[in-house]
Amino acid sequence: MASVGVEEEYLLVDPVTGRLMPHAEKVRAAAGLEPFVAAREIQPELLQAQIEVATPVCHALDEVGGHLLRLRHAVAGSAETHGCRIIASGTPLFREDTPVPVTGKTRYRIMQRQAPQLVAEQMVDGMHVHIAVPGRQAGVEVLNRIRGWLPTLTAMAANSPLWDGRDTGFASWRTVVFGRWPVSGVPPHFADERDYDARIRRLLSTGVIGDAGQVYWQARLSERYPTVEVRCMDVQLRADDAVMFAGLLRALVDTAVCEAWEGRPVVDQHPELVQGAMWQAARHGLGGELIDTAGRRRPAGDVVSGLLEHVGPALDAAGDTREVTALVHRLLRQGTGADRQRRALAEGGPDAVLALVVEASGTP
Structure with a gap:
């Protein structure tokens, strides 16, 4: 059973207007979390x-x-001290009249010079799950075997339907915004570890990206840890939904490692089909049909059930079956974060959405 770690990104907003507030430095300093040890609990x-x-x-x-x-409680308490709130939403609720300032790190300043409009619109928050793998070659095997499931996970995690104060028509608009970077989307198939590393080196040699951290594939090998990092999910309104994804992804990675060890062939998935499946997932979430790993258009609930069946033995081995399946069934009944935001918007307008995301995100 692999170890796992989760990263979450939050937005800071005015509790009355919902507008973004650039107070991250003060909130980080007052949160009482450790920014320097290996865990790096809080980061800019x-x-x-x-x-x-x-x-x-x-x-x-x-x-x-x-x-x-x-972590949510600590950051939320610090934010409240400084007159703002955290929201765990993949996109902000309202348009900003002026760009939010960029954090004063050298690499962020370079990114702003290279792509000013993309940076100005990068007000999107995700969750990243790191799952340990027994070496980089095993990690590449995992990437090849899980890439077809990334659209399903994106649909389940959809929590960013609003942009500029209105419904985008997409369940995960964050997926669309983030997909505009030069190296993004579903990762390609790799021959082996050497192929993976050679492709990264070639990308860096072009100067289109400044460092390996700008390889924004929705799943990639971590450059800092012996893990596969899955990055396709919007940040979740509720912490227990993030726990559900941690369990699902660990089981998915453990399943892929077992398949590779047993020598099972990788299912051939054409890149254009997987990319189309990702667009479909971002557009509809769980509210329509999804494209499954075989390239078939099927009801979203059936595709999610297929994922549970695929990872069932790994969930059993980790002792996670009851918790994860209960949370998945709740998700299918109650809908995604995008569904909840849209219901709040229909019932009470923007103020109701703001109240929902502030309360659900863990503000004390």
Whole structure:
């Protein structure tokens, strides 16, 4: 059973207007979390109205949930002290009249010079899950075997339907915004570890990206840890939904490692089909049909059930079956974060959406 860690990104907003507030530096300083040890519990993000937190390495889902609640509570309390609130939404609720300032790190300043409009519109927040793998070659095997499931995970995690104060028509608009960077989207198929590393080196040699951190594939090998990092999910309104994804992804990676060890062939998935499946997932979330790993258009609930069946043995081995399946069934009944935001918008307008995301995100 692999270890797992979760990173979450939050937006800082005015509690009355919902507008972004560039107070990240003050909130980080007052949160009482450790920014320097290996865990790096709290970190700056690209824009000064964003904060990222990271759990330590965890071995059980209750550890993941406990750390996420602790981190959310600490950041939310610090934000309230400075007159703002955190929201765990993939996109902000309202248009900003002026660009949010960029955090004063050299690499962020370089990114702003290279792509000013993309940076100005990078007000998007995700969750990233790191799952340990037994070496980089195993990690490449995992990437090849999970890439077809990334659209399903994106649909389940959709929590960014609004942009500029209105419904975009997409369940995960964050996926669309983030897909505009030069190296983004579903990762390609790799021959082996050497092929993966050679492609990264070639990308860096072009100067189109400044460092390996700008390889924004929705799943990639971590450059800092012996992990596969899955990045396709919007940040979740509720911490227990983030726990659900941690359990699902660990089971998905463990399943891929077992398949590789047993020598099972990788299913050939054409890149244009996987990319089309990702667009479909971002557009509809769980509210329509999805494209499954075989390239078939099917009801979203059936595709999610197929994912549970695929990872069932790994969930059993980790002791996570009951918790993860219960949370998945709740998701299918109640809808995604995007569904909840849209219901609030229909019932009470923008103020109701703001109240929903502030309360659900863990503000004390």
